[in-house]
Amino acid sequence: MKPTARSVHRDFAYFYLGLIIAFSFSGIFLNHRRDWHPRRYTYSATEITVPAITQPDSTVNDAYIETFTETQGIKDNLRRFVIDKNQLSISYEKHDVKIDLSTGKGKIEAYRTTPILGQMTQLHVDTSKWWIYYSDLFGIGMLVIAFTGMFIQKGENSFRSRGWKLALIGIIFPLIFLFLLS
Template identity: 50%
Template sequence: MKLNRRNIHRDLGYFYVGLIISFAFSGILMNHREHWHPEKYTVETKRINVNLPEKSEITEEYAEKLGKELGIDDKIRRHNVKKGTFKISFEKHDVEIDMETGEGEIIAFNKTPIISQTMKLHKSTSNWWIYYSDIFGISLITIAFTGVIMITHGKNTFRRRGWKLAVAGIIIPLLVLFLIG
Protein backbone atom coordinates (compact mmCIF):
# COMPACT_ATOMS: atom_id res chain seq x y z
CA MET A 1 0.00 0.00 0.00
CA LYS A 2 1.24 3.42 -0.95
CA LEU A 3 1.50 5.84 2.00
CA ASN A 4 -0.09 9.13 0.89
CA ARG A 5 -2.60 11.62 2.30
CA ARG A 6 -5.60 9.97 0.62
CA ASN A 7 -4.73 6.50 1.94
CA ILE A 8 -3.98 7.82 5.46
CA HIS A 9 -7.27 9.74 5.48
CA ARG A 10 -9.26 6.75 4.22
CA ASP A 11 -7.69 4.13 6.49
CA LEU A 12 -7.88 6.21 9.68
CA GLY A 13 -11.51 6.99 8.81
CA TYR A 14 -12.29 3.29 8.37
CA PHE A 15 -10.43 2.33 11.55
CA TYR A 16 -12.16 4.93 13.73
CA VAL A 17 -15.64 5.00 12.17
CA GLY A 18 -17.19 3.04 15.06
CA LEU A 19 -15.56 5.21 17.71
CA ILE A 20 -16.48 8.42 15.86
CA ILE A 21 -20.14 7.35 15.74
CA SER A 22 -20.10 6.22 19.41
CA PHE A 23 -18.51 9.47 20.60
CA ALA A 24 -20.86 11.58 18.48
CA PHE A 25 -23.93 9.65 19.68
CA SER A 26 -23.00 9.74 23.35
CA GLY A 27 -21.89 13.37 23.04
CA ILE A 28 -25.35 14.33 21.76
CA LEU A 29 -26.93 12.45 24.68
CA MET A 30 -24.62 14.14 27.17
CA ASN A 31 -25.51 17.56 25.74
CA HIS A 32 -29.09 16.93 26.87
CA ARG A 33 -28.46 15.15 30.18
CA GLU A 34 -30.10 17.97 32.15
CA HIS A 35 -33.44 17.17 30.51
CA TRP A 36 -33.29 13.40 31.01
CA HIS A 37 -30.85 11.00 32.56
CA PRO A 38 -29.62 8.99 29.58
CA GLU A 39 -27.80 6.42 31.67
CA LYS A 40 -30.79 5.14 33.55
CA TYR A 41 -34.49 4.67 33.11
CA THR A 42 -37.27 3.88 35.57
CA VAL A 43 -38.05 0.21 35.89
CA GLU A 44 -40.28 0.27 38.93
CA THR A 45 -41.94 2.78 41.23
CA LYS A 46 -43.08 1.54 44.62
CA ARG A 47 -45.26 3.50 47.06
CA ILE A 48 -44.12 3.51 50.69
CA ASN A 49 -45.22 4.91 54.03
CA VAL A 50 -42.54 5.61 56.64
CA ASN A 51 -42.53 7.08 60.15
CA LEU A 52 -39.78 9.69 59.92
CA PRO A 53 -37.95 11.27 62.88
CA GLU A 54 -37.52 15.02 63.26
CA LYS A 55 -35.47 16.77 60.58
CA SER A 56 -32.58 17.27 63.02
CA GLU A 57 -32.31 13.49 63.54
CA ILE A 58 -31.96 12.70 59.83
CA THR A 59 -28.31 11.87 59.28
CA GLU A 60 -26.33 9.89 56.73
CA GLU A 61 -26.44 6.89 59.06
CA TYR A 62 -30.23 7.18 59.33
CA ALA A 63 -30.56 7.44 55.53
CA GLU A 64 -28.41 4.30 55.05
CA LYS A 65 -30.35 2.40 57.71
CA LEU A 66 -33.70 3.41 56.19
CA GLY A 67 -32.47 2.31 52.77
CA LYS A 68 -31.63 -1.15 54.14
CA GLU A 69 -35.04 -1.35 55.88
CA LEU A 70 -36.68 -0.53 52.54
CA GLY A 71 -34.71 -3.35 50.87
CA ILE A 72 -32.21 -1.14 49.05
CA ASP A 73 -28.68 -2.50 49.11
CA ASP A 74 -27.08 0.09 46.78
CA LYS A 75 -24.35 2.46 47.83
CA ILE A 76 -25.80 5.75 49.08
CA ARG A 77 -24.80 8.87 47.14
CA ARG A 78 -26.45 11.67 49.12
CA HIS A 79 -29.46 12.62 51.19
CA ASN A 80 -31.21 15.88 52.03
CA VAL A 81 -34.41 17.47 53.26
CA LYS A 82 -35.72 20.30 51.09
CA LYS A 83 -39.15 21.89 50.95
CA GLY A 84 -40.63 19.27 53.25
CA THR A 85 -39.33 16.27 51.29
CA PHE A 86 -36.69 13.81 52.47
CA LYS A 87 -34.68 12.59 49.49
CA ILE A 88 -32.11 9.81 49.39
CA SER A 89 -30.17 9.07 46.24
CA PHE A 90 -28.61 5.62 45.84
CA GLU A 91 -26.72 4.20 42.85
CA LYS A 92 -29.78 2.41 41.47
CA HIS A 93 -32.63 3.89 43.50
CA ASP A 94 -34.09 7.23 44.55
CA VAL A 95 -36.30 7.60 47.61
CA GLU A 96 -38.58 10.60 48.20
CA ILE A 97 -40.71 10.90 51.33
CA ASP A 98 -43.02 13.71 52.46
CA MET A 99 -41.80 14.81 55.92
CA GLU A 100 -45.32 15.47 57.26
CA THR A 101 -47.25 12.45 55.99
CA GLY A 102 -44.43 9.89 55.65
CA GLU A 103 -45.80 8.94 52.24
CA GLY A 104 -43.33 8.50 49.45
CA GLU A 105 -41.95 6.31 46.75
CA ILE A 106 -38.94 4.28 45.78
CA ILE A 107 -37.87 4.62 42.17
CA ALA A 108 -35.67 1.80 40.88
CA PHE A 109 -33.35 2.41 37.90
CA ASN A 110 -31.48 0.19 35.48
CA LYS A 111 -28.80 1.16 33.00
CA THR A 112 -30.10 1.90 29.52
CA PRO A 113 -28.56 -0.73 27.22
CA ILE A 114 -26.00 0.55 24.70
CA ILE A 115 -26.52 4.20 25.70
CA SER A 116 -24.94 3.80 29.13
CA GLN A 117 -22.01 1.87 27.66
CA THR A 118 -21.29 4.56 25.04
CA MET A 119 -21.55 7.29 27.70
CA LYS A 120 -18.83 5.52 29.66
CA LEU A 121 -16.47 6.39 26.80
CA HIS A 122 -16.70 10.07 27.75
CA LYS A 123 -16.29 9.45 31.47
CA SER A 124 -13.61 6.78 31.62
CA THR A 125 -10.46 7.68 33.53
CA SER A 126 -8.63 4.44 32.83
CA ASN A 127 -5.02 5.13 31.80
CA TRP A 128 -5.12 2.90 28.75
CA TRP A 129 -8.39 4.51 27.58
CA ILE A 130 -6.97 8.01 28.06
CA TYR A 131 -3.95 7.10 25.91
CA TYR A 132 -6.17 5.44 23.30
CA SER A 133 -8.40 8.55 23.30
CA ASP A 134 -5.32 10.75 22.87
CA ILE A 135 -4.29 8.68 19.85
CA PHE A 136 -7.87 8.97 18.58
CA GLY A 137 -7.70 12.77 18.98
CA ILE A 138 -4.43 12.93 17.08
CA SER A 139 -5.98 10.71 14.41
CA LEU A 140 -8.97 13.05 14.11
CA ILE A 141 -6.56 15.94 13.59
CA THR A 142 -4.79 13.85 10.94
CA ILE A 143 -8.11 12.97 9.28
CA ALA A 144 -9.06 16.67 9.24
CA PHE A 145 -5.66 17.75 7.90
CA THR A 146 -5.47 15.07 5.20
CA GLY A 147 -9.06 15.89 4.21
CA VAL A 148 -8.12 19.57 3.83
CA ILE A 149 -5.13 18.88 1.60
CA MET A 150 -6.59 15.94 -0.31
CA ILE A 151 -8.16 17.94 -3.17
CA THR A 152 -5.45 19.98 -4.91
CA HIS A 153 -7.14 20.95 -8.22
CA GLY A 154 -10.44 22.53 -9.17
CA LYS A 155 -12.88 25.00 -7.66
CA ASN A 156 -13.44 23.07 -4.41
CA THR A 157 -9.89 23.13 -3.07
CA PHE A 158 -9.04 24.36 0.40
CA ARG A 159 -7.36 27.46 -1.04
CA ARG A 160 -10.38 28.48 -3.12
CA ARG A 161 -13.36 27.43 -1.00
CA GLY A 162 -12.46 25.25 1.96
CA TRP A 163 -10.72 27.89 4.05
CA LYS A 164 -13.95 29.92 4.26
CA LEU A 165 -15.83 26.94 5.70
CA ALA A 166 -12.94 26.16 8.04
CA VAL A 167 -12.90 29.74 9.37
CA ALA A 168 -16.69 29.59 9.91
CA GLY A 169 -16.24 26.27 11.69
CA ILE A 170 -13.70 27.88 14.04
CA ILE A 171 -15.59 31.15 14.60
CA ILE A 172 -18.88 29.54 15.67
CA PRO A 173 -17.45 27.64 18.69
CA LEU A 174 -15.37 30.69 19.66
CA LEU A 175 -18.49 32.89 19.62
CA VAL A 176 -20.32 30.37 21.77
CA LEU A 177 -17.40 30.30 24.24
CA PHE A 178 -17.31 34.10 24.47
CA LEU A 179 -21.09 34.42 24.80
CA ILE A 180 -21.34 31.71 27.47
CA GLY A 181 -18.16 32.71 29.31
Protein backbone atom coordinates in the same frame (compact mmCIF):
# COMPACT_ATOMS: atom_id res chain seq x y z
CA MET B 1 3.46 3.74 -3.40
CA LYS B 2 3.80 7.11 -1.71
CA PRO B 3 0.95 7.92 0.73
CA THR B 4 -1.21 10.85 -0.28
CA ALA B 5 -3.45 13.07 1.84
CA ARG B 6 -6.42 11.21 0.38
CA SER B 7 -5.11 7.72 1.25
CA VAL B 8 -4.04 8.72 4.79
CA HIS B 9 -7.38 10.46 5.35
CA ARG B 10 -9.30 7.43 4.07
CA ASP B 11 -7.33 4.84 6.07
CA PHE B 12 -7.54 6.76 9.37
CA ALA B 13 -11.26 7.31 8.80
CA TYR B 14 -11.78 3.59 8.14
CA PHE B 15 -9.76 2.59 11.20
CA TYR B 16 -11.65 4.93 13.56
CA LEU B 17 -15.10 4.50 11.99
CA GLY B 18 -16.52 2.44 14.89
CA LEU B 19 -15.25 4.83 17.55
CA ILE B 20 -16.43 7.88 15.61
CA ILE B 21 -19.94 6.38 15.42
CA ALA B 22 -19.94 5.37 19.12
CA PHE B 23 -18.69 8.81 20.24
CA SER B 24 -21.20 10.55 17.99
CA PHE B 25 -24.21 8.67 19.32
CA SER B 26 -23.14 8.68 22.94
CA GLY B 27 -22.20 12.37 22.76
CA ILE B 28 -25.68 13.23 21.44
CA PHE B 29 -27.28 11.17 24.21
CA LEU B 30 -25.14 12.84 26.86
CA ASN B 31 -26.08 16.26 25.49
CA HIS B 32 -29.71 15.43 26.30
CA ARG B 33 -29.22 13.56 29.58
CA ARG B 34 -31.57 15.92 31.44
CA ASP B 35 -34.41 14.64 29.26
CA TRP B 36 -33.28 11.04 28.97
CA HIS B 37 -30.14 9.64 30.54
CA PRO B 38 -28.73 6.62 28.70
CA ARG B 39 -26.80 5.51 31.77
CA ARG B 40 -29.96 5.28 33.89
CA TYR B 41 -33.51 4.37 33.01
CA THR B 42 -36.25 3.79 35.56
CA TYR B 43 -37.28 0.17 35.71
CA SER B 44 -39.36 0.41 38.87
CA ALA B 45 -41.02 3.14 40.90
CA THR B 46 -42.51 2.34 44.28
CA GLU B 47 -44.75 4.65 46.27
CA ILE B 48 -43.88 4.63 49.98
CA THR B 49 -45.15 6.16 53.19
CA VAL B 50 -42.92 6.80 56.19
CA PRO B 51 -43.75 8.55 59.47
CA ALA B 52 -43.99 12.32 58.95
CA ILE B 53 -41.19 14.40 60.47
CA THR B 54 -41.87 17.87 61.85
CA GLN B 55 -38.25 18.84 62.57
CA PRO B 56 -36.14 17.24 59.84
CA ASP B 57 -32.96 19.18 60.64
CA SER B 58 -32.61 17.46 64.00
CA THR B 59 -34.05 14.07 63.00
CA VAL B 60 -32.71 13.27 59.53
CA ASN B 61 -29.04 12.35 59.82
CA ASP B 62 -26.70 9.54 58.75
CA ALA B 63 -28.27 7.11 61.24
CA TYR B 64 -31.79 7.91 59.99
CA ILE B 65 -30.73 7.35 56.37
CA GLU B 66 -28.99 4.08 57.26
CA THR B 67 -32.12 2.81 59.06
CA PHE B 68 -34.35 3.96 56.17
CA THR B 69 -32.12 2.14 53.67
CA GLU B 70 -32.25 -1.10 55.63
CA THR B 71 -36.00 -0.85 56.30
CA GLN B 72 -36.78 -0.30 52.61
CA GLY B 73 -34.48 -3.16 51.56
CA ILE B 74 -32.32 -0.94 49.37
CA LYS B 75 -29.06 -2.74 48.72
CA ASP B 76 -27.12 0.06 47.10
CA ASN B 77 -24.30 2.48 47.86
CA LEU B 78 -25.41 5.83 49.27
CA ARG B 79 -24.09 8.83 47.37
CA ARG B 80 -25.73 11.71 49.26
CA PHE B 81 -28.89 13.04 50.84
CA VAL B 82 -30.28 16.55 51.14
CA ILE B 83 -33.30 18.24 52.70
CA ASP B 84 -34.81 21.19 50.87
CA LYS B 85 -38.06 22.72 52.15
CA ASN B 86 -39.31 19.53 53.84
CA GLN B 87 -38.38 17.48 50.76
CA LEU B 88 -35.86 14.71 51.47
CA SER B 89 -33.86 13.55 48.46
CA ILE B 90 -31.63 10.51 48.81
CA SER B 91 -29.33 9.53 45.97
CA TYR B 92 -27.87 6.05 45.69
CA GLU B 93 -25.88 4.67 42.78
CA LYS B 94 -28.93 2.85 41.35
CA HIS B 95 -31.85 4.41 43.25
CA ASP B 96 -33.32 7.83 43.92
CA VAL B 97 -35.71 8.55 46.77
CA LYS B 98 -37.93 11.60 47.21
CA ILE B 99 -40.01 12.02 50.38
CA ASP B 100 -42.25 14.87 51.49
CA LEU B 101 -41.31 14.86 55.18
CA SER B 102 -44.43 16.76 56.26
CA THR B 103 -46.72 14.01 54.89
CA GLY B 104 -44.34 11.04 54.85
CA LYS B 105 -45.31 10.21 51.26
CA GLY B 106 -42.60 9.47 48.78
CA LYS B 107 -41.27 7.40 45.93
CA ILE B 108 -38.31 5.10 45.39
CA GLU B 109 -37.10 4.85 41.79
CA ALA B 110 -34.71 2.10 40.76
CA TYR B 111 -32.50 2.48 37.70
CA ARG B 112 -30.65 0.26 35.25
CA THR B 113 -28.16 1.12 32.55
CA THR B 114 -29.63 1.30 29.06
CA PRO B 115 -28.11 -1.63 27.14
CA ILE B 116 -25.41 -0.72 24.58
CA LEU B 117 -26.09 3.05 24.71
CA GLY B 118 -25.20 3.22 28.38
CA GLN B 119 -21.97 1.37 27.76
CA MET B 120 -21.11 3.68 24.84
CA THR B 121 -21.47 6.74 27.07
CA GLN B 122 -18.94 5.16 29.44
CA LEU B 123 -16.35 5.76 26.70
CA HIS B 124 -16.57 9.51 27.46
CA VAL B 125 -15.70 9.12 31.13
CA ASP B 126 -13.51 6.00 31.35
CA THR B 127 -10.19 6.66 33.06
CA SER B 128 -8.35 3.36 32.66
CA LYS B 129 -4.74 3.82 31.59
CA TRP B 130 -5.08 1.79 28.38
CA TRP B 131 -8.31 3.54 27.35
CA ILE B 132 -6.63 6.93 27.85
CA TYR B 133 -3.76 5.86 25.59
CA TYR B 134 -6.19 4.65 22.93
CA SER B 135 -8.27 7.85 23.28
CA ASP B 136 -5.11 9.93 22.84
CA LEU B 137 -4.34 8.00 19.64
CA PHE B 138 -7.94 8.60 18.57
CA GLY B 139 -7.46 12.35 19.17
CA ILE B 140 -4.30 12.29 17.07
CA GLY B 141 -6.17 10.30 14.41
CA MET B 142 -8.94 12.93 14.34
CA LEU B 143 -6.28 15.63 13.86
CA VAL B 144 -4.80 13.63 10.98
CA ILE B 145 -8.27 13.23 9.43
CA ALA B 146 -8.93 16.97 9.83
CA PHE B 147 -5.59 18.11 8.42
CA THR B 148 -5.46 15.62 5.54
CA GLY B 149 -9.05 16.52 4.70
CA MET B 150 -7.89 20.07 4.02
CA PHE B 151 -5.71 18.87 1.12
CA ILE B 152 -7.97 16.35 -0.62
CA GLN B 153 -10.04 18.72 -2.73
CA LYS B 154 -8.42 20.77 -5.49
CA GLY B 155 -9.72 23.77 -7.43
CA GLU B 156 -12.59 26.13 -6.54
CA ASN B 157 -13.83 23.91 -3.68
CA SER B 158 -10.40 23.47 -2.11
CA PHE B 159 -9.56 24.46 1.45
CA ARG B 160 -7.52 27.39 0.17
CA SER B 161 -10.38 28.72 -2.00
CA ARG B 162 -13.45 28.28 0.20
CA GLY B 163 -12.86 25.59 2.83
CA TRP B 164 -11.05 27.95 5.20
CA LYS B 165 -14.21 30.07 5.48
CA LEU B 166 -16.29 27.10 6.62
CA ALA B 167 -13.50 26.00 8.97
CA LEU B 168 -13.39 29.51 10.50
CA ILE B 169 -17.16 29.43 11.07
CA GLY B 170 -16.75 25.96 12.59
CA ILE B 171 -14.19 27.36 15.03
CA ILE B 172 -16.20 30.50 15.88
CA PHE B 173 -19.42 28.63 16.82
CA PRO B 174 -17.90 26.64 19.72
CA LEU B 175 -16.18 29.80 20.96
CA ILE B 176 -19.50 31.68 20.95
CA PHE B 177 -21.17 28.89 22.95
CA LEU B 178 -18.19 28.59 25.26
CA PHE B 179 -17.75 32.28 26.09
CA LEU B 180 -21.05 34.01 25.34
CA LEU B 181 -23.92 31.53 25.68
CA SER B 182 -22.85 29.27 28.55
